[in-house]
Amino acid sequence: MQYTANSLEEHWLPFTQNKEFKENPRLVVKSEGCYMWDQNGGKILDGSSSLFNVACGHARPEISEAVYAQLQANDYTPHFQLGHPGSFELARMVARLLPDEMNHVFFANSGSEAIDTALKIVMAYNNARGEPGRIRMVSRERAYHGVNIGGVSLSGMVKNRNVFPLTMPYVVTMRHTWLEQNRFQKDRPTHGGVDLANDLQRFVDTYGADTIAACFVEPIAGSTGCLVPPEGYLERLREICDEHGILLVFDEVITGFGRLGKPFAAHAFGVTPDIMTMAKAITNGAQPMGAVAVRDEIYETVVEKGNGGIEFFHGYTYSAHPAACAAGIATLKIYENEGLFENAAALSDYFLEQVWTLKAIEVVKDIRGYGLMAAIDVELPGRGPGASGMEMQKKLFWDGLHVKFTGDAGILAPPLVAQRAHIDELIEKMAAGLKKAMN
Numbered sequence: 143m144q145y146t147a148n149s150l151e152e153h154w155l156p157f158t159q160n161k162e163f164k165e166n167p168r169l170v171v172k173s174e175g176c177y178m179w180d181q182n183g184g185k186i187l188d189g190s191s192s193l194f195n196v197a198c199g200h201a202r203p204e205i206s207e208a209v210y211a212q213l214q215a216n217d218y219t220p221h222f223q224l225g226h227p228g229s230f231e232l233a234r235m236v237a238r239l240l241p242d243e244m245n246h247v248f249f250a251n252s253g254s255e256a257i258d259t260a261l262k263i264v265m266a267y268n269n270a271r272g273e274p275g276r277i278r279m280v281s282r283e284r285a286y287h288g289v290n291i292g293g294v295s296l297s298g299m300v301k302n303r304n305v306f307p308l309t310m311p312y313v314v315t316m317r318h319t320w321l322e323q324n325r326f327q328k329d330r331p332t333h334g335g336v337d338l339a340n341d342l343q344r345f346v347d348t349y350g351a352d353t354i355a356a357c358f359v360e361p362i363a364g365s366t367g368c369l370v371p372p373e374g375y376l377e378r379l380r381e382i383c384d385e386h387g388i389l390l391v392f393d394e395v396i397t398g399f400g401r402l403g404k405p406f407a408a409h410a411f412g413v414t415p416d417i418m419t420m421a422k423a424i425t426n427g428a429q430p431m432g433a434v435a436v437r438d439e440i441y442e443t444v445v446e447k448g449n450g451g452i453e454f455f456h457g458y459t460y461s462a463h464p465a466a467c468a469a470g471i472a473t474l475k476i477y478e479n480e481g482l483f484e485n486a487a488a489l490s491d492y493f494l495e496q497v498w499t500l501k502a503i504e505v506v507k508d509i510r511g512y513g514l515m516a517a518i519d520v521e522l523p524g525r526g527p528g529a530s531g532m533e534m535q536k537k538l539f540w541d542g543l544h545v546k547f548t549g550d551a552g553i554l555a556p557p558l559v560a561q562r563a564h565i566d567e568l569i570e571k572m573a574a575g576l577k578k579a580m581n
C-alpha cells in the first residue's frame with residue numbers, strides 16, 4: 143500500500159527540524175521484518191528497531207490480525223468501573239515475565255504516561271503508608287523519562303527542559319554514569335559504580351531520608367547513548383533505598399522485553415526495583431501502550447487505603463485500549479514462541495564484537511553496549527555538538543540504514559529477530575557512512 147502526501151505543511155512533527163524535513167522528506171511507505179522502504183523505493187535496514195520498539199520485526203501478521211479481530215469484536219470499552227478480558231490477560235502475561243514480587247500492572251498509552259503514572263503511584267503509596275512528607279524525587283543527569291511534565295521534571299537533558307521552566311519542584315539530580323575511565327570498555331564498566339550511586343546517600347544525608355520519595359533511573363540510560371551502569375551501581379542504589387525506605391523505580395521503556403537478552407534489565411542485572419515502567423516493545427510498536435508494574439505490597443497498601451472507594455484517582459480514556467491489549471498479547475506470544483529473548487542473548491556477543499570494530503574509525507570517540515543495544519559517539523570534523531548526529535542520521539537513511547541518533551550518539555538496537563547477516567549489514571553501512579561523512 144503506497145500513500146502519497148498531498149501536503150507536508152500541516153503536520154507539525156515531533157523532535158524534528160520541521161522546515162528542513164519538509165524540504166527533504168524522509169517518508170517510509172512500507173515495512174517488513176528488519177527493513178523499511180522509502181518513498182523512492184529505497185530499502186532501509188532498521189538498525190534501531192525504529193525507536194527501540196519494533197522488536198519482533200515490522201508488519202507481523204499475528205499482531206495485525208489480532209488487532210483487527212479485536213476491533214471487529216469489541217472496538218472500545220472504557221476502563222473506569224468497566225473492563226474487557228484482554229487487559230487482564232495482558233497484565234497476567236506481563237506479570238509472568240516480571241520479577242516474582244511484582245504482579246500488578248497499570249496501563250497507560252506511552253512511556254511518558256507510564257512515568258507520570260509512576261510518579262503518582264509513588265505519591266499515593268507514600269500517602270497510604272503514612273509518609274506524605276516524602277516529597278523529593280531523585281533523578282539523574284542524562285536521564286530521559288519522556289516528555290510529559292513529570293518526565294521532563296526528572297529529565298537530565300538540557301534541551302528537553304530549558305524552554306519549559308515550569309517543572310515539578312523538589313527534584314534532585316544524581317551524576318550520570320559516563321566516566322572517562324570506562325571509555326571503549328566492552329564488558330560492563332568497572333569504574334565508579336558505588337561512588338556514583340552514593341550520590342543518593344548524599345541526598346539522604348543532606349535532606350533526610352524521610353523527605354525522599356523515590357529514585358528514578360533507567361537501568362541503562364538509553365536515549366542519551368546507552369550508558370551501561372558500572373558494576374555495583376544498581377546494587378548500591380538498591381541497598382540505599384532499602385535502608386531508607388526510598389522506592390527504587392526502573393524506567394524500562396527501552397530495556398524491557400528482551401533488549402538485554404532477559405525479560406527486563408532487572409533480571410539482566412539481578413536488581414529488582416519497587417516500580418517498573420515499560421512501553422515500546424510491549425506491543426512491538428503496532429499500537430500505543432505503556433505500563434507500570436509495582437511490587438505487590440505497593441498495590442495492596444494503596445488499595446487497602448481506599449476503604450472501598452476509588453483507590454487511585456488516575457487513569458486515561460485509553461488505558462488498556464482493547465486493540466492495544468490485543469497487540470500486546472500477540473507480541474508477548476511471539477517473544478515466547480520464537481524464543482526472541484534467548485535470540486537476543488545468543489546474538490549479543492557477536493553484535494557487540496562487530497560494533498566494537500567501529501572503534502578503528504577516527505571519528506568514533508566512544509562505544510558502549512550491552513545485550514542487543516549499543517551506542518557510538520561520533521564527532522565529525524568541524525561540526526558543533528549535536529550536528530554530527532543529526533547529519534549522520536539523515537545521510538545514513540539515504541544510504542539504506544536507519545539509526546536513531548540523540549545528540550552525537552548513534553544508538554544501535556536491531557530487532558530481536560535479527561540474524562548475523564543483519565548485524566553485518568548494519569556495521570558495514572555504518573562504517574561506510576562514517577567514512578563518507580569524514581571526507
Ligand code: PLP
Pocket residue numbers: 251252253254255257286287288289360364365393394395396421422
Ligand atoms: N522513558 C524512557 C527510558 C524512554 O526511552 C522513553 C522514550 O524513548 C520514554 C520514557 C518515553 O516514552 P514515549 O515516547 O512512549 O512517551
